[in-house]
Amino acid sequence: MKKAHRYTALLLAALGSAPGAISLAQTSTARITGRVTDSSHAVIQGAEITVTNIASGVNRETRSNEEGNYSVVFLLPGDYRVTAKLAGFKAASKSGVKLDVEQVARVDFVLDVGEVTEVIDVTAGSVALDTDSTTIGQVISNKQVVDLPLNGRNFTQLLLLSSNSVITGGEQGEFRAGVGNAFSLGGSRTASNSFLIDGLINMDPYYQTPAIVPSLDALQEFKVQTSTYSAEFGGAANQINISLKSGSNDLHGTGFYFGRNSALDARNFFDPSQITPLNQNQFGYTLGGPVWIPKLYDGRNRTFFFANYEQQITRQGNSAYVTVPSPEELAGRFSTTIIDPLTGQPFPNNTIPPDRISTFAKGALPYFRAPNTNTPQGNYFASIPNPIDAHQQHYRVDQNFGTKDSFFVRYSQTIYTASQIQGGSPFTEEGQSHQVQKNRNIAGTYTHTFSPNVVNQFRMGWLKPEANIVGNPASRPIESLGVKGIAQWPSDAAFPNISFGNGIESIGGANNVPNFAP
Numbered sequence: 045m046k047k048a049h050r051y052t053a054l055l056l057a058a059l060g061s062a063p064g065a066i067s068l069a070q071t072s073t074a075r076i077t078g079r080v081t082d083s084s085h086a087v088i089q090g091a092e093i094t095v096t097n098i099a100s101g102v103n104r105e106t107r108s109n110e111e112g113n114y115s116v117v118f119l120l121p122g123d124y125r126v127t128a129k130l131a132g133f134k135a136a137s138k139s140g141v142k143l144d145v146e147q148v149a150r151v152d153f154v155l156d157v158g159e160v161t162e163v164i165d166v167t168a169g170s171v172a173l174d175t176d177s178t179t180i181g182q183v184i185s186n187k188q189v190v191d192l193p194l195n196g197r198n199f200t201q202l203l204l205l206s207s208n209s210v211i212t213g214g215e216q217g218e219f220r221a222g223v224g225n226a227f228s229l230g231g232s233r234t235a236s237n238s239f240l241i242d243g244l245i246n247m248d249p250y251y252q253t254p255a256i257v258p259s260l261d262a263l264q265e266f267k268v269q270t271s272t273y274s275a276e277f278g279g280a281a282n283q284i285n286i287s288l289k290s291g292s293n294d295l296h297g298t299g300f301y302f303g304r305n306s307a308l309d310a311r312n313f314f315d316p317s318q319i320t321p322l323n324q325n326q327f328g329y330t331l332g333g334p335v336w337i338p339k340l341y342d343g344r345n346r347t348f349f350f351a352n353y354e355q356q357i358t359r360q361g362n363s364a365y366v367t368v369p370s371p372e373e374l375a376g377r378f379s380t381t382i383i384d385p386l387t388g389q390p391f392p393n394n395t396i397p398p399d400r401i402s403t404f405a406k407g408a409l410p411y412f413r414a415p416n417t418n419t420p421q422g423n424y425f426a427s428i429p430n431p432i433d434a435h436q437q438h439y440r441v442d443q444n445f446g447t448k449d450s451f452f453v454r455y456s457q458t459i460y461t462a463s464q465i466q467g468g469s470p471f472t473e474e475g476q477s478h479q480v481q482k483n484r485n486i487a488g489t490y491t492h493t494f495s496p497n498v499v500n501q502f503r504m505g506w507l508k509p510e511a512n513i514v515g516n517p518a519s520r521p522i523e524s525l526g527v528k529g530i531a532q533w534p535s536d537a538a539f540p541n542i543s544f545g546n547g548i549e550s551i552g553g554a555n556n557v558p559n560f561a562p
Contacts, residue, residue, distance in 0.1 A: 072121075072145050072146065072240060072241070072242050072243045072285050072286065072287040073117070073118045073119055073120060073121070073145075073146075073243065073287075074119045074120075074121055074143035074144060074145065074146065074147040074148070074149065075115060075116065075117045075118075075119060075147070075148045075149070076095055076115070076116045076119060076124065076126060076141065076143070076148075076149050076150075076151055077113070077114065077115040077116075077148060077149070077150055077151075078113070078114060078115075078126075078150050078151040078152045078153065079108070079111075079112045079113050079114075079152050079153075080093075080108040080112045080114065080128055080130075080152070080153045080155065081112055081152075081153070081154055081155070082133070082154065082155055082156075082157070083154060083155075083156055083157070087108075087110075087111055087112030088108060088112055088130060088133070088155060089108055089109065089110050089111075089112060090107050090108060090130060091107060091108040091112075091114070091128050091129065091130040091133075091153070091155065092105065092107055092128070092129050092130065093105065093106050093107060093108065093114045093116065093126065093127070093128050094126070094127045095116045095119065095124055095125075095126050096124060096125045096126075096127070097119070097120065097122055097123075097124055098122065098123040098124060098125060098139075099122055099123065099292035099293065099294070100290075100291075100292045100293055100345065100348060100442075100444075101293050101344065101345040102345060102346075102444045102450070103447050104116050104119070104447055104493070105447045105493075106493075106496040107496040108128075109496070109497065114496070117499055117501075118491050118499065118501050119143055120143075120287070120290060121143050121144055121145050121147075121264055121265055121287050122142075122143060123140065123141065123142050123143075124141040124142075124143060125137060125138070125139045125140075125141065126138050126141055126151045128153040128155065129155075130155065132157065133155035133156065133157060133158060134155060134156045134157070134158035134159065135155075136153045136154070136155055138151055138153075144183040144185070144265060144267065145183060145264075145265055145266060145267040145285050145286075145287045146267050146269065146285055147183075182205070182206050182207075182267065182268050183265060183266075183267045184199075184202050184205055184265060184266050184267070184268070185265050186263075186264055186265050188202065188205065189202065189260055189263050189265065189266075190260065190261075194260070197259070197260050197302065197326055197354075197356075198223075198257060199257065199258065199260060199263055199266070199286075200223065200225075200227065200254070200257070202266075203227050203229070203268060203284070206229065206268045206270075208229055208230040208231070208270065209227055209228070209229050209268070210227070210228050211225045211226065211227060211228075212225075212226050212227070212228045212234055220248065220251045220253050220479070220481065220511050223248075223251075223253040223254055223257055229268065229270055229281075229282040230270045230271070230281075230282065232281045232282060233281075234252065235252040236280050236281035236282055237252065237280055237281075237282045237284060238279050238280030238282065238283050238284065239253075239254040239255075239284045239286065240283065240284070240285050240286060241256060241258070241286045241287075241288060241456070241485070241487070242286070242287065242288060242454065242487050242489070243285075243489070243503060244485075244487050244503060244505035244507075245279075245505070245507065246286070246485065246507065247509075248483075248509040248511060250511065251511065254284075255483045255485070255507060255509035256436075256456050256458055256483050256485050256507075257436070257458060258286065258288060258352075258436070258438060258456065259328060259330075259352050259353075259354040259436055259438070261298060261300060261328065261330045261352060261354070262288050262289055262330060262350075262352035262354075262438045263286065263287075263288060263289070264287045264288060264289045264290075265287055266284060266285060266286040266287065267283075267284075267285045268282065268283075268284055268285075269282065269283040269284075269285060270282050270283075288350075288438060288440065288454065288456075289330070289332060289350050289352075289440075290332070290348060290350050290440055290442050290452065291332035291333050291334065291335075291348030291349045291350045291440070291442060292332065292333065292334075292348060293333070293334055293344050293345065293348075294333060295331075295332075295333030295334070296330075296331070296332055296333060297329065297330060297331040297332070298329060298330045299327075299328075299329045300326075300327060300328060300329070301325070301326070301327040302324075302325075302326045302327070303324060303325050303326070304322060304323075304324040305322065305323055305324075306319050306320065306321050306322040306323070306361075309322065320360075320361040320362075320363045320427060321359070321360070321361040321429070322358075322359070322360045322361065323358070323359045323360075324356070324357075324358040324359075324360065325356070325357045325358070326354065326355070326356045326357075327354070327355060328352065328353045328354030328355060329351075329352070329353055330350070330351070330352045331350070331351050331352075332348070332349060332350035332351065333348065333349065334346075334347060334348055334349075335347040335348065335349055335441075345444070346443065346444050346445075347441070347442070347443050347444075348441070348442045349439075349440065349441050349442075350438075350439070350440045351437075351438070351439050351440075352436075352437065352438040352439075353435075353436070353437045354434075354435075354436050354437075355434065355435050355436075356432060356433070356434040356435075357432075357433060358431065358432035358433075359429055359431055360429065360430050360431075360432070361427050361428070361429055361430070362427065362428055362429070362430045362464070363425065363426065363427035363428075364422075364425075364426060365417070365419060365421040365422030365424070365425055366422045366424050366426060366549040367422045367423055367424070367547050367548055367549060368412055368413050368414070368415055368423060368424045368548065368549055369412055369548060370415060370423075371414060374409060374412060376395055376396035376397070376398065376400075376401060377393075377394070377395045377396075378394045378395070378396075379394065380394065381394060382394050382395075382396060402526070403525065403526030404525045404526050404527065407520070407524035407525040407526060408525065408542055408551060408552070410520065411474075411539075411542070411551035411552055412551060413426070413472075424549070428472065428473070428476070429463075430462070430463045430464055430476075431461075431462070431463055432460075432461070432462045432463075433460075433461050433462075434458070434459065434460045434461075435457075435458070435459045435460075436456075436457065436458040436459070437456070437457055438454065438455070438456045438457075439454065439455050439456075440452060440453070440454040440455075441453055441454075447493070448492060448493040449490075449491070449492050449493075450490075450491050451488065451489060451490040451491065452488070452489055453486075453487070453488040454485075454486070454487045454488070455484075455485070455486050456483075456484070456485040456486075456487075457482075457483065457484045457485070458481070458482075458483045459481070459482050459483075460479070460480075460481040460482075461478065461479065461480050461481070462478070462479045463476050463477070463478050463479075464476065464477055464478075464479070473516055474515075474516050474518070474519055474538070474539060474552075474553055475550075475551075475552070475553065475554055476515070476516060476554055477513050477514065477515050477554035478513070478514050478515070478516075479511070479512070479513055480510075480512045480513075480514060481509075481510060481511050481512070482510045483507075483508065483509045483510065484506075484507070484508045485505065485506065485507045485508075486505065486506045486507075487503075487504075487505045487506075488503070488504050488505070489501060489502070489503045489504075490502045490503075515538035515553050515554045516538060516553070516554075517537065517538065518537060518538055518539035518553060519539070520539065521533070522537075522539065522540065525540070538553030538554060539552045539553035540552050540553060541553055541554065
């Protein structure tokens with residue numbers, strides 16, 4: 045049995061100091077920085093800078109320093125408007141400033157002499173280069189997340205949009221279902237990827253996979269960082285930095301359904317007349333907006349919520365051709381020469397006497413299936429359903445206290461169970477293994493602005509990933525094999541797995557699965 049219980053608790057505090065020399069802990073937020081000058085290119089000190097999130101209406105304020113520089117940190121990905129003003133100068137505003145995960149956007153201002161009531165508004169019409177960060181990476185935008193078709197709706201498939209990403213062999217897809225395959229980024233090992241959600245670790249340390257795989261409809265965007273990123277990140281060569289959605293001033297909701305059915309599929313060339321059954325259903329909702337209680341509380345520009353739920357129900361048949369012994373071979377009668385290991389001579393008539401067949405072999409006989417076909421690819425066609433059931437939910441609340449204080453708290457949970465064939469009796473319930481996974485995550489962040497030059501962010505997270513692989517109880521006691529000198533076999537344990545090296549399909553219980561406790 046593969047069993048992993050991991051508790052991860054993180055307590056982080058990030059302290060930002062003077063603009064241009066800011067120290068940040070690993071985060072999924074962004075930053076706007078810039079310089080304020082007049083028309084003669086002289087720096088302007090003390091200009092009031094206001095950064096407004098267009099969706100939520102939340103403002104963040106700071107002032108330019110003696111060098112004319114300013115910086116506003118810990119901004120959620122999204123669209124912003126930046127305004128600069130100072131007495132004796134015309135106010136200037138730049139709209140359409142789009143921030144991505146871990147982006148440092150530069151917005152400079154040149155203020156003209158005039159009344160502060162006069163405003164010069166400029167709309168950003170092109171993609172700004174990130175000239176204030178050396179990070180090499182790629183942002184997978186919300187449009188790509190929502191619009192690109194993904195079989196199974198797993199965001200890890202979008203990692204292949206990165207030019208240096210390839211799928212490789214590994215335990216990830218086999219022993220931890222629902223988290224995608226093993227990925228190599230930039231030629232690194234598959235265990236060299238670190239997944240983060242909202243700036244906090246989201247890793248199963250046993251399999252080096254994401255513990256929480258969020259619904260595509262809850263995912264704002266994510267960034268794949270592969271080189272020269274800040275020292276605030278650590279623990280792996282590559283960073284997959286995920287930002288989940290939050291509420292805004294407008295109430296938004298979605299309901300979705302995605303389905304697949306074998307009734308619409310074409311028959312595989314090697315399948316018999318009946319198509320292997322498949323019925324896959326994925327459905328859920330998202331809902332976000334301001335917290336509003338009629339006549340009691342209006343949370344616009346202050347308090348927001350976001351909720352997401354998704355369920356997957358898949359009933360899929362697993363079929364294949366395998367090779368099993370014929371009844372004659374199981375009785376000890378062969379068509380080829382069989383050598384007696386005691387004498388070194390062939391058995392008469394290529395037949396093994398019944399008294400020479402071991403107790404172990406006799407105990408294993410009930411697990412062999414009789415041939416039911418005769419094809420080049422095998423003499424036994426087997427099919428068994430492999431059900432998958434998954435539930436995931438995310439809930440988030442954001443609170444803003446003016447322009448200096450804000451916090452959010454989030455709870456995420458995913459439950460995933462899947463059955464699969466794993467080395468046991470061909471396509472029987474006893475030969476199946478079952479992946480039983482439950483992952484829970486709590487995250488919270490508090491941000492306080494002490495002054496235009498000092499910002500502190502306190503973050504705390506709790507993560508419990510569970511990944512178990514279990515099997516079905518044995519239909520016969522292990523004592524029937526005549527095996528002696530081993531530890532006592534639990535009554536509810538799976539039957540041992542028995543493998544062969546001559547092309548015969550394995551029999552018995554599945555691999556690595558002592559018991560099944562649903």
